[in-house]
Amino acid sequence: MLYIGNHTSSSKGYAAMGWQMLKNGGNTFAFFTRNPRGGKAKEIDPSDVEKFLELARENEFGKLVAHAPYTMNCCAAKENLRDFARETMSDDLKRMEYTPGNYYNFHPGSHVGQGAETGIKKISEILNEVLTREQSTTVLLETMSGKGSEVGRNFQELRQIIDRVECKEKLGICLDTCHVWDGGYDIVNDLDGVLKEFDQVIGLERLKAIHLNDSMNGLGSHKDRHARIGEGEIGLEALLRVINHPAVRGIPFILETPNDDEGWAREIALLRNGYKEN
Template identity: 85%
Template sequence: MLYIGNHTSSSRGYLAMGKQMLANGGNTFAFFTRNPRGGKAKDIDPQDVQAFGQLAEENHFGKLVAHAPYTMNCCTAKENLRDFAREIMADDLRRLEMTPGNYYNFHPGSHVGQGAEVGISKIAEILNEVLTKDQSTIVLLETMSGKGTEVGRNFEELRQIIDKVELKDKLGVCLDTCHVWDGGYDIVNDLDSVFEEFDRIIGLDRLKAIHLNDSMNPLGSHKDRHARIGEGEIGLETLVRVINHPATEGIPFILETPNDDEGWTHEIALLRNEYKQK
């Protein structure tokens, strides 16, 4: 089955997000756990969660992909900002237990001149502080494009983070097609080799979700500018090969393309039409 949806606004609650996704033709979605720029999270209504759970079960939804706010930088040099990141992640993981068994995706962060090695250690330190044996949520490290001082610009850096985390079974990876392309991985001409490299360095068992985006930029630009499906440098043919690849079977595909609901409805229908039932 193809689990596909788009990134939507969480301000309406789980049930409204689920209904909107059904209207868009989707059966999964991503949402920010709070304002993407940070701040206090909205209270969760247990009745809303229960109603969504019934809707999701009736419509065979895939796993949801919650997204941490962009301001959460686990490897910043400023300790007050690291405290902020630590508190947000711990709070988000507690709240996500109201919808157990889903994913929590975050950008590893920017080391801001400290060096990738220091950044990697700081990220792992926070993960070791907030992850618990009892949590049902899997935390996903996102592949990054390598702009500025981002950590996670290649598979090796993500592997180094994983190696330093004690509860490794609570970790996975979300691969962003725009980010890896902008980061220098040629998914257009050699998709199989990219997945083979991912498997060799990280392990395909940790590939839990895909951000399915086209890119405005050429290979290796390190810029991170998303394009609509089929309107960028990656192209529709490659993204169709991604959704049909054996390495991605059964995982959620999240569209983060610059669109509105009408645009996402069109993209979801387009990709469903190109998906080959396995």
């Protein structure tokens, strides 16, 4: 089965997100756990969660991919910013238990001149503080495009973070097609090679979700500018090869393309049309 959906607004609650995704033709979705620029999270309504869980069961939804706010920088140079990251992730992981067994995705962060090695050390420190054996949520490190001082610009940096974390079984990877393309991984002409390298460095068993985005820029541009499906440098053909690759069967695909619900519905229909069940 193809699990596909888009990044949607969480302002109306879980049930509304689920209904909107069904309307768009999806059976999974991503949402920000709080304002993407930070701030206090919205109170969770248990009755709303129950309505969503019933809806998800009835419609065979795949795993949800919650997204941490962009302002959360686990490897910031300023300790007050790291305190915010630590507190936000800890709070978010408690809230995720309302919808158990799903994914919590975050950008590893920017080392802001401290160097990648220091950034990796600081990210793993926070993960060691907030991850617990008891949690049902898998935390996903996102592949990044390598702009500025981003950590996670290649598979090796993500592996180094994982190696430093004690609760490794609670960690996975969300691969963003735009980010890896912009980061220099040629998923257009050598998808098999990229996935083989991912397997050798990190392990395909840790690949839990894919952000399916086209890119406005060329291979290795390190820009991170998403484009609509089929309108960028990656192209529809290559993205169809991604969703049909046997190594990624059964994982959720999330659209983060610059669109509205009507546009996402068109993209979901387009991708479903190109998906081969076997």
